Amino acid sequence: MHVLGLDPSLYPAKPAHFDLEQVIRPNILALHPYRCARDDYSQGILLDANENALGHSIPCHSQTQDASAALGKELEPTLKLDLHRYPSPTHDPIKSRIADLRKLPGIEYVFLGVGSDEVIDLLMRVCVAPGREKVMTTPPTYGMYSVCAHVNDVGIVQVPLELSGINGEGGETGRFSLKIPEIKKKIDADPSIKLIFLCSPGNPSGTLISLSAIRSLLEYEKFKGIVVVDEAYIDFASDDASAASLVTEYGNICVVQTLSKGFGLAAIRLGIAMAHPALIQVLTNTKAPYNISTPTASLALAALSPEAVAAVRKKVATLIESRAWLLRALASLPPGNLGPAIGGNDANFVLVPVLEKGGSGRPDSVRAQRIAKTLAEEEGVVLRFRGHEPGCEGCLRITVGSSEENETVVAKLREVFQRT
Incomplete structure (x- = not known):
């Protein structure tokens, strides 16, 4: 076979x-494999796939005087595609x-x-x-x-x-x-x-x-x-x-x-x-x-497209710089709260262990979960608790955000550590 x-x-x-x-x-x-209609022909008078020959019925901005019924201009390129x-x-x-x-x-x-x-x-x-x-x-x-x-x-x-x-x-x-x-x-x-x-x-x-x-x-x-x-x-x-x-x-x-x-x-x-x-x-x-x-x-x-790929590379470079800033800022938080980041730091996030109170230096999953919940529900900052996975005890995964978001998460962590 x-x-x-x-x-x-x-x-x-x-x-x-x-x-x-x-x-x-x-x-x-x-x-x-299932042979679909477009495997054979994609041009001409297409009457082979039981599509709606009259097209979709979503009103474009340029096709109606009713502002409440029309969708925004930003959707027009999508609506002009052969959606039917x-x-x-x-x-x-x-x-x-x-x-x-x-x-x-x-x-x-x-x-x-x-x-x-x-x-x-x-x-x-x-x-x-x-x-x-x-x-x-x-x-x-x-x-x-x-x-x-x-x-x-x-x-x-x-x-x-x-x-x-x-x-x-x-x-x-x-x-x-x-x-x-x-x-x-x-x-x-x-x-x-x-x-x-x-x-x-x-x-x-x-x-x-x-x-x-x-x-x-x-x-x-x-x-x-x-x-x-x-x-x-x-x-x-x-x-x-x-x-x-x-x-x-x-x-x-x-x-x-x-x-x-x-x-x-x-x-x-x-x-x-x-x-x-x-x-x-x-x-x-x-x-x-x-x-x-x-x-x-x-x-x-x-x-x-080449233009878009070039823009991707610029944004990625910015996020990598922001990742380095975030790691430095997290390391500067008051001692006894976060351990050093673990992992390779080759992605758009960092993984940091929350430590036990009292200076033992041991990661604390219970405290990490509590801090993640407090940040999300009281401060509007959502991080991901990963402490139940092997090698990640007490860890929070923090996505690298915009400069403003990164500054906010560090400031909120500083505040929450003072009371949690």
């Missing part, structure tokens, strides 16, 4: 121990801009999803047999891996990240790292593990996983599955940090990205998978026919 729609000459050649057909579930390999037509099933122009941005050979290496969550869920559905096979995660990590696994009746093997380098209040920042020997040991003991999810930079750890560590897993002969590298925050790391550079070399890696973070487009729900064309073809065969809406596609294409 082979991947439908894929030329046999395009099967992955490296690493030698990897066989895609042994990773993909047999029912997915046998799947004949089904969207493109492929969105090749978007894929082309992503391929150029991430230095990939072409659109055949790119898949689009409804946020990265759809990509994560789809990978589990095509690769992991419910009730029999498993995925591996490295907590603390993104919670949707576990949620998707439970939804799909997939087992979870965990190898927690190793936290080292914390010397107490005012000491060296703690760092998270992969336990590569432990991961390989788990793989050796359990051949049913089909996917390894690595979050890089990590959420909530901020950890950037080195390409050498990822290579060591890709080349490990006893692992026959796929390494999934979730790079939602990669735009806040160094330019050469992305594992997308490995996609043309290895067939057993899938790099997941999004326009939600660095591009500031969380509301449009546009996720990206970059992988060998063979895996991209499998995902394409399995996805819903029209998963990316026309408004989302229009905004994504504009966001990936």
